[in-house]
Each structure stands twice: as structure tokens, then as C-alpha cells.
Amino acid sequence: MRYLLSLLVLLIISCESQQERNAVERITEAALREPLIDANKLRIKKEDLRISAFIKRKKWDITTTGTGLRYSIYQNGDGETPVEGSTAIINYELLLMDGTLCYSSDSSGTKGIKLGKGQAENGLDEALRLLRVGDKARIIIPSHLAFGLMGDGDKIPSHAVLIYNLELIDVK
Numbered sequence: 001m002r003y004l005l006s007l008l009v010l011l012i013i014s015c016e017s018q019q020e021r022n023a024v025e026r027i028t029e030a031a032l033r034e035p036l037i038d039a040n041k042l043r044i045k046k047e048d049l050r051i052s053a054f055i056k057r058k059k060w061d062i063t064t065t066g067t068g069l070r071y072s073i074y075q076n077g078d079g080e081t082p083v084e085g086s087t088a089i090i091n092y093e094l095l096l097m098d099g100t101l102c103y104s105s106d107s108s109g110t111k112g113i114k115l116g117k118g119q120a121e122n123g124l125d126e127a128l129r130l131l132r133v134g135d136k137a138r139i140i141i142p143s144h145l146a147f148g149l150m151g152d153g154d155k156i157p158s159h160a161v162l163i164y165n166l167e168l169i170d171v172k
């Protein structure tokens with residue numbers, strides 16, 4: 001009987017401590033989530049102000065989408081517009097805001113991107129859907145629509161804003 005009573009007490013204590021641990025984990029997770037979300041919002045807002053100041057200095061006429069992507073079509077084509085699942089063929093030049101050239105079709109050839117399949121950063125995928133074959137455009141992609149915190153592991157650093165000069169040459 002003593003053994004059974006001891007086992008019952010031990011079981012009750014272990015259940016209470018598991019419940020307490022779960023409650024502490026929930027509090028800790030909730031306590032961390034809000035400040036991280038706030039810090040991210042602040043970082044995005046600061047980046048947005050930096051991009052706006054950059055555009056103003058350059059005196060570019062730019063359109064901004066709801067996601068924060070900015071674009072300007074400076075030569076209009078008359079071809080088709082890429083859609084989900086189609087492949088957009090582009091000539092491009094990819095720069096950082098300080099003017100550093102990261103990649104270009106001059107050195108790597110034209111690029112084919114199948115839309116909606118994760119083959120390009122979200123901002124580029126979004127931008128290509130705004131163009132028609134023959135369009136030439138300048139695209140400014142905030143870091144949260146580009147490579148974010150990690151960069152690309154090569155030429156694009158953490159939290160980099162990307163500037164594409166691109167031409168949509170075909171849709172397949």
C-alpha cells in the first residue's frame with residue numbers, strides 16, 4: 001500500500017511539473033515572439049526609408065507594390081505577360097544599392113525562371129509578372145523579398161536590397 005501511495009504521489013508531482021514546464025515554455029515563446037516581430041517591423045521600416053531616400057537621390061520615377069517591391073518600366077514591349085508556371089527568359093544586371101555588380105547576363109548568359117516554382121527570389125518572381133515581352137525595367141527588391149538574413153552565400157550579403165536592370169526577352 002505504501003508503495004502504491006508513493007507511486008501515486010510521484011505521478012501527481014511529475015504531471016504538475018510537466019504542466020508547469022509547458023506553461024513556462026508557452027510564456028517564453030510568447031514573450032519572445034512579440035519583440036522579434038516588432039524588431040523585424042522596425043528593420044523593414046528603416047530599410048524602406050533608406051530605399052525611398054535612394055530613389056529620391058536618383059530622381060527615378062518608381063511605382064511601389066503592396067509588398068514593397070518597386071519598379072519602373074522604362075521601355076515598353078508589346079509581347080505577352082508571364083503567368084504562374086510559365087518560364088520568363090531575361091537579360092539582367094543585378095546590383096546592390098551601393099552600385100556593386102553582383103551578377104549579369106553578360107557574364108552568365110540569359111536566365112530562364114519558371115514562375116511560382118521558387119527558382120528566383122520572391123521579389124523577382126513578383127516583378128516578372130508585371131512585365132510584357134520586350135519591356136525593360138528597373139526593379140528594386142527589399143531584402144525581405146530577396147535573400148533576407150542569409151544573403152545568397154556568395155556575392156549578396158545579409159539584408160541586401162537588390163536592384164535589377166532587366167529585359168524580358170521571351171515567355172515559354
